[in-house]
Amino acid sequence: MTEVRVSLRDRKRAATIDEIKTVAISQLSADAGQMTLRGVAREVGMTVQSLYHYFPSRDDLITALIADAHNALADAIEAAGQAHPDLVGVASAYRGWAVEHRARFLLIFGTPVPGYAAPPGGPTTDAARRLGVAFTGAVFHGWSPADLAAIRPPAVDPALDDALTAAAALVLPGMPPAAFGWGLDLWGRVHGLVLLELLGHLPWLGDQAAANFHHAALRAAADLARLRP
Template identity: 70%
Template sequence: MSEVPARQGSLRERKRAATIDEIKSVAIDQLAADSGQMTLRGVAREVGLTVQSLYNYFPSREDLITALVADAHNALADAIQAAGREHRALPAPERLVQVALTYRRWAVEHRARFLLIYGTPVPGYRAPEEGPTTGAARRLGATLIEVVFGDWSAAEMAGIRRPGEDARPASVLATAAELLSPGMPPAAFGLGLDLWGRIHGLVMLEILGHLPWLGPDAEANYRDAMTRAAADVQRVREHGA
C-alpha cells in the first residue's frame, strides 16, 4: 500500500491560507475592475466575511495592497528564475530571449497583477518604506541581473564602457547596483537597466492596448525585438561597447 503524503500545516492553518488566497484574489479583481478603487468592506462582502473578521487577516487596506504588490513582484521573479534555470544550457543570447518571453507571457496572463506593480499607482496607497514591497522589488531586479549576467566573467563585466563621460549617471548607477548586486560595475548595471527597458517597454505598450494591430503576431514580434536586444548585449559582452 502506498503512503499518502502528509498535508502541510493543521486544518486551521490550511483554512486560513485558503481564506487569505481568496481575499487576495477578490481584492486584485476589484482593483482591476474599478481603477484602483478597492475597500475592505467590498472585499469582505464578496468573500463572505464581516469587515471585523477580515481585520484578522489584513488590519488595513494598505496591508492588503502591500501583500498584493509583494506577491506580484515575487511571482514574476519566480517565473523569471525558473525560466533561467530551464534554459541555462542554451547559449546566452537564446537564454535571454526565452527569459524575456517568459516576462511577457507572465504579464499577459496576469495583467491585473502586472499593472498593480507597473501601472498607475493605486489611489491613496503609499508603500511602506523598506517594507515587503521594497524587498520584493529588489528581488525581482536581482533575479533579472542574475539571469542576464550570471555567467559573465569579472573581466567581461569590467570591460563594459558607458557611452558618456558624465560622472553623475555613473554615481547613481553605482548606488543602485549596490542595492541589487553589490560590487557590480556601474556600466554593467546601466546595460542591465537599458535591457530591462527594452524587455519591459514593449510589454507595457501591449498590455495597455497600444499595439492592437499586431494581433496574434504580438509574441512573434516581441521575440524578434528580444533577439535583436540579446544580440546587442552579446556584442557588448564580446567587445565592451
C-alpha cells in the same frame, strides 16, 4: 528529514488569505484601483471585522498583493533563467507571466492605486529588489566578473556613474555601474513592449504581438552579446 505537518487551521487560514487576495485583485482591476475592505469582505462572505484579523487595513492588503506579484514574477524569471539561460528565454518568461497575470502585472507597473503609499523599506521594497536581482542575474548568466568589468559606457558621465553605482549597491552589490546600466536598458526594452501590449497600444500588430516581441528580444540579445569580450 523531519516532516512538517501543517494544521487544518493553518491550511484554512492560508486558503482564506488566498481568496481575499484574489477578490481584492479582481476589484482593483475592475474598478480603476478602487478597492475597500468592506467590499472585499462582502464578496468573500465575511464581516469586515473578521477580515481585519487577516489584513488590518486596506494598505496592508495592497502591500501584500504588490509583494506577491513581484515575487511571483521573480519566480518565473528565475525558472526561465535555469531552463533557458539567455535574454530571449528570460524576456519570453517576463512577457508570458505579464500576459497571463495582467491585473497583477499592472498593479505593480500600471497606474498607482489612489491613496496608497508603499511602506519605506517594507516588503514591497524587498520584493522589487528581488525582481531586479532575478532579471539582471538571468540576463548576465555565465558572465564572469572580468566580463562585466569590461563593459564600458558610451560616454564619460561621472554623475550618472555615481548614480548607477549607488543603485547597483542596493540591488546587486559589486556589479560595475556600466553593466548595471545595461541591465536597466535591457529591462526597459523588454518591459516597454510588454506594457504597450497590455495597455492596448499595439493594435496594428494584430495577433503578431508575440512574434514582434520575440524578434525584439533577439535584437536585444544580439546587442548584449556584442558587449562580451
